[in-house]
Amino acid sequence: MNKPTSKRNKATSAASSDSTPSDDQDLEEISQEEDPGSATITVSAVEVPELTEQEQRDRLHLERKVERAFFEAGRALAELRDRRLYRSTHKTFEEYCKDRFGYSRRQPYFLMEAAVIFQNLEQKCDRNDHILPTNEWQIRPLSKLDPDIQPEAWEQAVESANGKVPSHRIVKDVVQRIMDRTKVLNTYQIGEVCQIIVKDNPELRGKGGCWAIVSAVNEFSCTVRVWDGEYTIGLQRLKSFNYLPQECQQMQSLSDRITQVYSDSLEETVKNLLQLLGKVNRPYLTALEEKLLTLLESEYGRIP
Known part of the structure; x- marks a missing residue:
């Protein structure tokens, strides 16, 4: 009655003996774990081809x-x-x-x-x-x-x-x-009337010869008002008209009137006329110019 039990014990013992690593095997595995740098890694070299002449072009x-x-x-x-x-x-x-x-x-x-x-x-x-x-x-x-x-x-x-x-x-x-x-002292004053001299500046296209009123004096430039807005312009692109203070005030008034009439949605003919008024090289309007500006102010409802 006890023999089958004895056989099962032997089988279990044999299986246990087969699954248990030997001392030498234990030492080998531990050694590999403690020194992973000893493992050999194979890296395949990748060749990078040079650019052809066509690829370089x-x-x-x-x-x-x-x-x-x-x-x-x-x-x-x-x-x-x-x-x-x-x-x-x-x-x-x-x-x-x-x-x-x-x-x-x-x-x-x-x-x-x-x-x-x-x-x-x-x-x-x-x-x-x-x-x-x-x-x-x-x-x-x-x-x-x-x-x-x-x-x-x-x-x-x-x-x-x-x-x-x-x-x-x-x-x-x-x-x-x-x-x-090459520093040049900025001697312009706010309210002074200058003439714009265009030199390869896309923002100033169409502004060559126009008069402008200085609204801000910077170190190397002035901010000026013309008929369609304000621009910051370098000193080398400005030339003073040397008007008297009263004449500068007259031009300031003219600038305000033109600015009130001008808008980008105006007809080209009207804008061209305002641009011509913005190029007069004298501190006043002729009688005809005054009539034309007054007519535009009335037509476009800009009179206060």
């Missing part, structure tokens, strides 16, 4: 497209503005840019001015360097300089950046050094 072509993106945007915005292609949906260019592109009021003008600067650098900088700006922010400080000096400033900034595209800060520092070197 394609890369350069695509890089140039990326670099010129803001330039193309600025040119496109200028054409949209100049041809008034926004007029079917918006009264002003600024409203159109805000609704269509999400731009702030100043952003389209920054891009348009940057496009002019980029083209200037592209034409006048050393072609062997091929270092051109890649965004508007990098070259915004150059807008304070005359176009003839901008290439010099950009090349100095590239040199400061060790031959790479310079940052906004580097360009700003270079521009500041140049302006300190």
Whole structure:
């Protein structure tokens, strides 16, 4: 009766003996756990093929497209503005840019001015360097300089950046050094009447020869009022009429009247007439000019 039990015990004992590792096996496993760095890892080498000549040309072509993106945007915005292609949906260019592109009021003008600067650098900088700006922010400080000096400033900034595209800060520092070197004291006064001299500035297109009233005096520029708004203009683009205080007051009154009549939705003929009044090089209107302005004030309901 006890023999079957004895056999089962033996079987259990045998199974236990087979599943228990030997002392040598225990030491081997422990050794491997304690020294995982001894394990061998095989890494297959991946060969990276060199670019072919065609791929190198394609890369350069695509890089140039990326670099010129803001330039193309600025040119496109200028054409949209100049041809008034926004007029079917918006009264002003600024409203159109805000609704269509999400731009702030100043952003389209920054891009348009940057496009002019980029083209200037592209034409006048050393072609062997091929270092051109890649965004508007990098070259915004150059807008304070005359176009003839901008290439010099950009090349100095590239040199400061060790031959790479310079940052906004580097360009700003270079521009500041140049302006300190050629610093001109700003002697304009608020209320003074100046003439605008256009020099490759997209914001001032159509403003050449116009008179403007100084509304703020800055270190290297003045903020001035013309018939269609306010602009900040460098000192090199302004020339004083040297009017007497009374004559400046007369021009201030004329500026206020034109501003009250002007809006971007006016007919082109009316806007052209107001623009002509904004270019008179004397501190008064003739009898005919006075009648025309009074008629426009009456027609468009701007008389207080």
